[in-house]
Amino acid sequence: MEGSFGVRKGAWTEEEDILLKQCIQKYGEGKWHLVPVSAGLNRCRKSCRLRWLNYLKPNIKRGNFAADEVDLMLRLHKLLGNRWSLIAGRLPGRTANDVKNYWNTHLLKKGSSHITKLKEKPQDMVKVNVIKPQPRTFSKNLTWLSGKPAIVGSFKKKEDIRDISQTPMQSESRINWWESLPNCGELDERATCTQCGRLNEVPRETFWAEGMVPEAKVVGDTLDEDVLNYWGDSSLDMDLWEVLKAE
DNA sequence: AATCATTCCAACCGCAAGACG
DNA sequence: TCGTCTTGCGGTTGGAATGAT
Numbered sequence: 001m002e003g004s005f006g007v008r009k010g011a012w013t014e015e016e017d018i019l020l021k022q023c024i025q026k027y028g029e030g031k032w033h034l035v036p037v038s039a040g041l042n043r044c045r046k047s048c049r050l051r052w053l054n055y056l057k058p059n060i061k062r063g064n065f066a067a068d069e070v071d072l073m074l075r076l077h078k079l080l081g082n083r084w085s086l087i088a089g090r091l092p093g094r095t096a097n098d099v100k101n102y103w104n105t106h107l108l109k110k111g112s113s114h115i116t117k118l119k120e121k122p123q124d125m126v127k128v129n130v131i132k133p134q135p136r137t138f139s140k141n142l143t144w145l146s147g148k149p150a151i152v153g154s155f156k157k158k159e160d161i162r163d164i165s166q167t168p169m170q171s172e173s174r175i176n177w178w179e180s181l182p183n184c185g186e187l188d189e190r191a192t193c194t195q196c197g198r199l200n201e202v203p204r205e206t207f208w209a210e211g212m213v214p215e216a217k218v219v220g221d222t223l224d225e226d227v228l229n230y231w232g233d234s235s236l237d238m239d240l241w242e243v244l245k246a247e
Numbered sequence: 248a249a250t251c252a253t254t255c256c257a258a259c260c261g262c263a264a265g266a267c268g
Numbered sequence: 269t270c271g272t273c274t275t276g277c278g279g280t281t282g283g284a285a286t287g288a289t
Contacts, residue, residue: 010282011257033274049275050258085277100278101256 008042012051016041020048021056054097061093065102073099074107 012020023039029052032045041048054060065073069091076087084096084103091099 009259011284030275044259045274046260046276047258053276054257082278096277097257104279105255 007044007047009047012055016043017051017056020052024052024056050097054095059093060095065094065106069094070102070107073103077103 019039019041020035023035023041027034027038032049035041035048036043036045039048043051072091073087076090080086082100084100088094088096088099
């Protein structure tokens with residue numbers, strides 16, 4: 001199982017997984033070119049990255065896709081095509097590889113009739129409550145309520161402070177989304193990881209999962225350095241909004 | 248029980264894009 | 269501007285597990 005340069009290939013062993021986990025926990029994600037050496041692994045960096053992203057990373061959801069996940073996948077694929085990473089970004093806990101595999105094995109091969117059938121909403125499915133993503137920026141200022149994050153002055157209905165943990169959502173897919181923040185160590189009130197000091201952006205997909213979309217927190221009346229470019233590819237999100245709104 | 252077919256998913260490969268000097 | 273390096277993505281493959289005969 002060795003490549004042309006003596007780099008190991010194929011299935012990962014438990015020992016390799018442990019070494020990779022320890023390395024990521026110590027140095028964080030990124031800098032994949034340094035990972036094989038740092039971890040003491042005889043693997044190429046791509047293999048390390050893939051193993052982490054698709055298998056070892058915390059919060060990866062295992063098991064079958066729920067009906068609402070499949071439904072959302074279908075609608076997103078209708079909009080985005082085979083842009084698996086974007087689709088996976090809105091399915092919390094699912095990787096692009098998971099989505100791609102599921103699509104190719106369960107949906108694509110079973111033909112359009114199966115897809116049509118899946119598109120019909122089960123009666124017990126909870127409709128996702130999506131708010132139109134008007135603004136394109138999101139403040140890094142988070143306020144913490146009872147150990148849970150809240151967003152200050154950020155929602156369409158003008159609540160000054162909204163406790164996101166109270167957002168109603170599907171019982172099956174309910175997650176404490178703040179627990180899956182990047183570098184999810186203890187977060188201080190500015191959403192900065194107290195372990196590594198890195199600013200934590202709130203992943204946009206958590207809001208889609210919650211059925212909530214944050215509006216901008218504008219500092220003063222202008223967008224200054226205190227405001228993160230949250231929505232990034234805004235045209236994409238507006239397109240997505242149109243699709244979801246049509247449901 | 249043995250063999251063959253199918254399913255499923257982890258992993259690999261090649262390419263494109265971005266970062267950087 | 270160009271070349272190199274690194275990362276991330278989508279397509280594809282390999283093989284273990286499972287099912288059918």
